[in-house]
Amino acid sequence: MRARSQRAWLIAVAGVLLVGAVTLVMSALGDNASYSRTPTEVVTGNIVSIGERVRIGGLVGTDSVERGPGALIKFEITDGEYGVDVTYDDLPPDLFEEGQGIVAEGVYQPDGSLKATRLVARHDESYMPKEAYDALKAAGGEAAVEAAKYGETS
Amino acid sequence: MIELGHISVFLAMAACLASAIFSVMGKSQETNRAMLFAMGATTFAFFVLVRAFLGSDFSLELVVNHSHSLKPVFYKFAGTWGNHEGSMLLWCLITIAFGTVAVCVMRPSELKTKAIGVQGGLAFLPLVYLLFASSPFTRLETAPFDGSGLNPLLQDPALAFHPPFLYLGYVGFSFVFSLAAAGLILNEVGPEWAKRARPWALFAWSCLTIGISLGGIWAYYELGWGGWWFWDPVENASLMPWLVGAALVHSIIVTQKRGSMASWTVFLSVLTFCLSILGAFLVRSGVLTSVHAFALDPERGRLLLIGLLLVSGFAFSLFAWRGPGLKAGSEFDPISREGALILNNLFFSVAAATVLVGTLYPLAMEVVTGDKLSVGSPYFDLTLAPLMGVLFLAPPIAQAMTWRAASLSPVLKRLIVAGALAVAAGVAGFILLAGKLWAVFGVAVGVWLIAGTITDLIKRLGEGGLSRLPKLSLSVWGLTIAHVGLGLFVIGAVVETNGRIERTFAMAQNEVVELGNWSFAFNGVEGVEGPNYYSDKASILATNGNRKTELTPEKRYYPASGMPTTEVAIRKSFAGDLYVALGDPIRGEKTGWTIRISINPMIDFVFGGVSLIAIGGFLAFAGQRRKRASPPSTETVPAE
Numbered sequence: 001m002r003a004r005s006q007r008a009w010l011i012a013v014a015g016v017l018l019v020g021a022v023t024l025v026m027s028a029l030g031d032n033a034s035y036s037r038t039p040t041e042v043v044t045g046n047i048v049s050i051g052e053r054v055r056i057g058g059l060v061g062t063d064s065v066e067r068g069p070g071a072l073i074k075f076e077i078t079d080g081e082y083g084v085d086v087t088y089d090d091l092p093p094d095l096f097e098e099g100q101g102i103v104a105e106g107v108y109q110p111d112g113s114l115k116a117t118r119l120v121a122r123h124d125e126s127y128m129p130k131e132a133y134d135a136l137k138a139a140g141g142e143a144a145v146e147a148a149k150y151g152e153t154s
Numbered sequence: 155m156i157e158l159g160h161i162s163v164f165l166a167m168a169a170c171l172a173s174a175i176f177s178v179m180g181k182s183q184e185t186n187r188a189m190l191f192a193m194g195a196t197t198f199a200f201f202v203l204v205r206a207f208l209g210s211d212f213s214l215e216l217v218v219n220h221s222h223s224l225k226p227v228f229y230k231f232a233g234t235w236g237n238h239e240g241s242m243l244l245w246c247l248i249t250i251a252f253g254t255v256a257v258c259v260m261r262p263s264e265l266k267t268k269a270i271g272v273q274g275g276l277a278f279l280p281l282v283y284l285l286f287a288s289s290p291f292t293r294l295e296t297a298p299f300d301g302s303g304l305n306p307l308l309q310d311p312a313l314a315f316h317p318p319f320l321y322l323g324y325v326g327f328s329f330v331f332s333l334a335a336a337g338l339i340l341n342e343v344g345p346e347w348a349k350r351a352r353p354w355a356l357f358a359w360s361c362l363t364i365g366i367s368l369g370g371i372w373a374y375y376e377l378g379w380g381g382w383w384f385w386d387p388v389e390n391a392s393l394m395p396w397l398v399g400a401a402l403v404h405s406i407i408v409t410q411k412r413g414s415m416a417s418w419t420v421f422l423s424v425l426t427f428c429l430s431i432l433g434a435f436l437v438r439s440g441v442l443t444s445v446h447a448f449a450l451d452p453e454r455g456r457l458l459l460i461g462l463l464l465v466s467g468f469a470f471s472l473f474a475w476r477g478p479g480l481k482a483g484s485e486f487d488p489i490s491r492e493g494a495l496i497l498n499n500l501f502f503s504v505a506a507a508t509v510l511v512g513t514l515y516p517l518a519m520e521v522v523t524g525d526k527l528s529v530g531s532p533y534f535d536l537t538l539a540p541l542m543g544v545l546f547l548a549p550p551i552a553q554a555m556t557w558r559a560a561s562l563s564p565v566l567k568r569l570i571v572a573g574a575l576a577v578a579a580g581v582a583g584f585i586l587l588a589g590k591l592w593a594v595f596g597v598a599v600g601v602w603l604i605a606g607t608i609t610d611l612i613k614r615l616g617e618g619g620l621s622r623l624p625k626l627s628l629s630v631w632g633l634t635i636a637h638v639g640l641g642l643f644v645i646g647a648v649v650e651t652n653g654r655i656e657r658t659f660a661m662a663q664n665e666v667v668e669l670g671n672w673s674f675a676f677n678g679v680e681g682v683e684g685p686n687y688y689s690d691k692a693s694i695l696a697t698n699g700n701r702k703t704e705l706t707p708e709k710r711y712y713p714a715s716g717m718p719t720t721e722v723a724i725r726k727s728f729a730g731d732l733y734v735a736l737g738d739p740i741r742g743e744k745t746g747w748t749i750r751i752s753i754n755p756m757i758d759f760v761f762g763g764v765s766l767i768a769i770g771g772f773l774a775f776a777g778q779r780r781k782r783a784s785p786p787s788t789e790t791v792p793a794e
Contacts, residue, residue: 009488014500021504024537025511032533033515036526055528068740070660071748090658091737091750094307094378094718105528131526 034105038135043082048108055105056084056114057131062098077104077114079139085113095121101132156214159202160291163243166195166250167281170274173253177271185267186257189274193254196247200234203243203290207234213297216240216290220303224686224714232314233303238438238454239290241317245434246284248325249277252354256329265350268336269329276328276427279461287457306687306712306719312372316365320392323362324430327395327423330355330402334423335469338476343420344483348410351423353778355406356632358426359399360771366392367764374761378720378735380656380752382760385531390513391433394506398426401502403771408495412557413483415492418499420477424469429506431462436513487559494552501545508537539592546599546644549637550606554613568613572605587652596648603641607634632774639766646759653730656752660740670753672698672732674705679736679747687712689721692736692747696725703727707736707749730755 034053042048042056061076061083073092076083086104096102096119106116173188206214207230210223220237221230235244253273260266284290333351337343369389370382383389402422409419435458486492512534516527550572554565566573580598587593611634615622659667661676668674677693689710696703705723712719725732730753737748 010496013497017500017504021508021537021541024540025508028533028536029512029515029529032536033519033527033529036528055526067738067748068660070740071658071737071750091378091720091735091748094720105530134526 036103036131036134038138039077039079039082039084040135040139042084042108043112050108050110052108053106054108054114055103055131056086057103057133057135058083058101059132059136060096060098060100060102065098077102079135081139086116087113088116088119092119093121101136103131155202156206156211156291156293159199160289162195162199162202163246163281163285163291166192166199166246167278167285169195170250170278170281173274174271174278177267177274180264180267182262182264182267185270185274189250189253189257189270192250192274192277196243196250200243200247203240204231204234207231207240210301212299212301213293214290215292215294218294218298218301218303220301222301222303222714224300226309229309229314235317236308236314237303239284239288241321242280242284242288243290244318245321245325246277246280248321249273249280249328252326252329253277253332260350264340265333265336265342265347268339269332272332272335273329276332276465279464283457283461287454302715305715306710306717307376310372310376312368312375316368316372318365319361319368320365323358323360323365323399324392324395324427324433326354326358326361327399327427327430330358330423331427331465331469334420335472338420338472341476341479343409343416343476343480345410345413348406348416348419349778352403352406352410353775355399355403355423355426356771356775356778359396359403360768360775362392362396362399363764363768363771366396367761367768370764371761374757375722375724376719378722378750380654380722380733380735380750380754382757385512385534387513388437390509390534391436394509394513395426395429395433397502397506397509398422398429401499401506402426403774404495404502405499408492409483412486412492413481414486415496415499416483417473417477417480420480421473422499424466424473428462428466428469431458431465435459435462484558486557489555489562490560491552491555491557494548494555498545498548498552501541501548505538505541505545508541509534512537539596542644543592543595543599546603546640549603549640550610553607553610553633553637569606569609572602572609575605576602583649587649590652593648593652597645600641600643600645600648603644604638607637607641610634628773628777628780630777632770632772632777634770635773636767636770639763639768639770641763642759642766643763646756646761646763649756650730650754650760653755654752656733656750658737658748658750660746661749662746665746667751669751671729672696672753674734674751676746676749679739682708684710686714690736690739692734692749694723694734694749696732698727701727703732705732705734707734709736709738726758729753731757 034055036055036057037045037048039056039058042054048054056077058077058079061078064076064083066074071089071091073088075086077086086106088104100121103120104114104116105118105120106114109115169188169192173185173192176184176188206217207221208227210217210221210230212218216237216239220240221233225233233240235241253270256266256270256273330351333347333354334343337347337351369392373379373384374382402419405415405419405422408415435455438454438458512529515529519525519527550569551565554568576598579601580594583594583597587597611630614626614630655670657669661667663676663678666673666675673696675695675697677695679690679692682689682691687710689708691706691708694705694707696705703725705725707723708721710719710721711717720735722733722735733752733754735750737750739745739747
């Protein structure tokens with residue numbers, strides 16, 4: 001086979017594959033990317049629609065954790081200014097604690113709460129999830145972040 | 155002592171730069187000596203740091219932040235690289251170690267001198283970064299009484315060995331990169347070049363495979379989520395070089411045997427290492443939200459990004475300069491083993507690109523629109539499953555094809571048994587997995603891979619039958635074991651993710667719950683005191699017919715670090731792992747504990763399959779090394 005037709009064949013296959021992959025990627029990205037919001041944005045921004053998948057970062061509100069019935073956990077996720085109620089029906093991560101940084105991913109409910117399907121806390125005591133950090137910073141600046149950091153270790 | 159270590163890093167940096175300069179001047183002796191000197195100096199520096207960790211030298215900031223006098227000795231040792239600064243030193247050490255190995259094992263040639271020079275440059279950059287942006291040798295004015303780093307989650311054997319293997323992989327590709335750059339500079343990319351580069355690529359890729367799987371094993375045993383892969387950006391960061399590396403270890407065969415695809419192979423050689431650096435950047439800069447990331451530090455990220463641009467800029471300009479002049483190699487038909495391997499490469503590359511898009515998309519959106527997004531596992535499942543599903547159909551067909559030109563009909567005839575087995579497995583899967591189509595397809599693909607690979611092995615044995623088994627070359631063994639491993643992995647991954655059943659229960663004392671074919675009786679929780687922790691230890695009796703087994707998941711609390719950890723209880727059974735995690739106590743009208751129980755079928759196929767892939771890679775590596783050491787044999791080497 002001549003080099004030229006060899007190349008033409010190769011380009012054709014690669015082209016088909018690429019078009020397929022790009023289509024797949026575009027549609028998958030459109031359906032499966034969820035936005036990260038801070039509690040302030042959720043409460044005041046009116047930007048999260050009911051039934052939307054969203055991630056919210058912040059701290060687990062002090063004295064906000066309620067357990068039961070069953071494995072159900074209710075808590076408030078806060079950035080110091082506003083808070084969003086979260087429900088979660090599974091075992092929380094080890095570092096789930098009041099005052100700890102957390103990211104809750106789930107579906108926004110008609111009553112303004114978040115039905116979380118996944119909670120993310122760092123598996124290291126000294127760091128905070130990025131989104132929690134960003135939310136605190138947006139609401140209260142560096143000082144709020146520092147306060148939260150030192151508050152949690154005492 | 156600490157200061158001596160610090161100084162020796164400076165010496166190593168100078169030596170690496172010297173090695174690069176000597177290489178440009180064409181002085182091979184001096185290039186080698188400078189590399190060996192850098193090895194000595196870096197080893198010493200690393201030894202100093204290890205000693206500081208072992209001896210809990212709390213005058214060192216790094217030791218204070220990442221170690222503790224109560225840590226078991228082994229984890230003090232592993233703690234040396236369990237942090238940003240120490241792991242960067244390990245990165246430098248391994249880069250130089252690969253250069254040193256090359257000095258020792260490669261036959262003298264211009265290619266060798268140039269490659270070692272480039273390797274010197276590749277070691278120089280992270281050494282500069284280490285010294286000026288993240289020195290592990292920073293002293294504290296006053297040494298505190300004890301350290302603060304005692305994260306019990308990270309005290310796990312799998313995690314202790316995870317970084318070194320990952321780095322052997324990441325950094326192993328640095329020497330493939332150096333060889334590619336040297337080959338481009340000298341215009342020597344061809345079969346001979348591929349023969350010399352192939353063992354390095356195989357070794358690095360196999361180490362990376364082990365590194366990634368150790369991370370998955372750790373997540374499964376230690377994190378208590380019951381999963382082994384989360385499509386977390388940090389995991390993706392290691393998957394991208396792995397995918398491109400997989401393409402590379404296949405395309406390099408074509409270049410070695412047929413001289414074709416030379417420029418593509420060189421391109422992949424360069425790309426793999428660039429993706430490795432990109433991985434390091436993503437993990438360390440904190441630009442992505444990840445559960446695994448190191449500290450958030452944009453400054454480090456910026457410097458790593460500059461390093462990445464320097465390295466990739468250098469390589470891709472070389473490529474642009476020399477690439478068009480590379481020899482085309484021999485021609486071939488689309489239907490041939492070359493054609494099949496090109497297809498393999500296209501799929502691996504596209505897969506790597508989709509992972510790249512999914513990983514970087516949130517970053518791009520944040521820069522462009524300011525919106526913070528995250529792309530989760532559904533995206534990756536949706537894009538990678540079809541790509542990989544089609545790709546994994548190919549190996550048996552490719553192996554049955556001849557080089558240059560093949561005709562499909564004898565190939566398909568030979569694979570008819572394997573095909574029938576795959577269809578049968580698909581039907582069985584359809585019944586067992588309640589008709590989940592993707593899962594059924596996955597099981598069929600896995601069986602097809604295994605059966606097809608064994609068909610190929612039988613063909614290679616020829617008339618001699620089993621008596622020829624010991625005569626097969628290590629390369630053939632490597633290929634067979636890796637592809638069987640891949641088949642097992644596909645079956646395991648598909649069955650595990652689709653067939654896993656899990657539920658979280660709130661259980662009172664003596665309550666019995668049912669899950670799958672098992673019933674679980676909760677016998678309560680008792681307080682236990684360990685060497686450096688308190689623990690709530692549950693006792694759960696699992697029963698399935700006549701089979702009874704006691705599971706004791708724990709919730710541990712380590713006062714020294716103030717951290718609770720979950721110790722899952724895992725019991726292997728034929729149907730899969732019983733996996734039980736203890737949650738929190740519940741009060742109120744019902745007192746008891748929350749407990750998550752899951753049954754993970756065929757999880758061992760996942761880890762076992764990946765281990766076989768790595769073993770196959772190492773065997774192929776050993777085969778390449780041996781072939782080079784011994785004079786060419788008269789026996790016809792079967793095509794690989």
